[in-house]
Amino acid sequence: MNKKYKAPCNLCGGKCCEYIAIEIDKPKNKKDYDVIRWYLSHKNVNVFIDHDNKWYVEFRTPCEFQKPNKKCGIYANRPDICRRHGVSHGDCEYYDLPYRMIFRNTKEFEDHLDQKTIDWRFKYND
Numbered sequence: 001m002n003k004k005y006k007a008p009c010n011l012c013g014g015k016c017c018e019y020i021a022i023e024i025d026k027p028k029n030k031k032d033y034d035v036i037r038w039y040l041s042h043k044n045v046n047v048f049i050d051h052d053n054k055w056y057v058e059f060r061t062p063c064e065f066q067k068p069n070k071k072c073g074i075y076a077n078r079p080d081i082c083r084r085h086g087v088s089h090g091d092c093e094y095y096d097l098p099y100r101m102i103f104r105n106t107k108e109f110e111d112h113l114d115q116k117t118i119d120w121r122f123k124y125n126d
């Protein structure tokens with residue numbers, strides 16, 4: 001990304017104010033795969049891998065302070081994480097989505113594991 005660009009926040013519709021993403025460990029075993037299946041069983045929850053191969057759980061939920069015109073309602077008092085987000089920090093979604101790969105539901109994730117011939121199924125008696 002060319003850092004001379006200024007973030008066009010007035011054009012973008014506040015993409016970075018409409019979700020939170022929490023880094024998680026890369027899944028390594030059946031128990032981990034099952035936790036991700038549980039995340040993805042919920043509405044508006046995604047799991048993605050970013051361009052640095054880090055894994056995140058993402059909650060698609062807008063910030064309560066985002067105004068109808070998509071501007072920040074507490075701009076002067078916004079959290080530091082909001083201040084450190086944007087073009088100058090190399091993470092503005094207007095120019096580059098963070099996703100290298102994204103799973104939006106359990107089926108997408110299970111298909112991905114099946115394609116990689118990863119055994120993720122537990123065997124239950126019931």
Ligand code: SF4
Nearest residue numbers: 009012014016092093
């Ligand atoms: S920093 Fe980027 S993603 Fe966030 S509102 Fe501004 S242009 Fe949109």
Ligand code: SF4
Nearest residue numbers: 017063065066072082
């Ligand atoms: S506090 Fe303001 S800048 Fe931060 S996410 Fe909410 S609306 Fe966006």
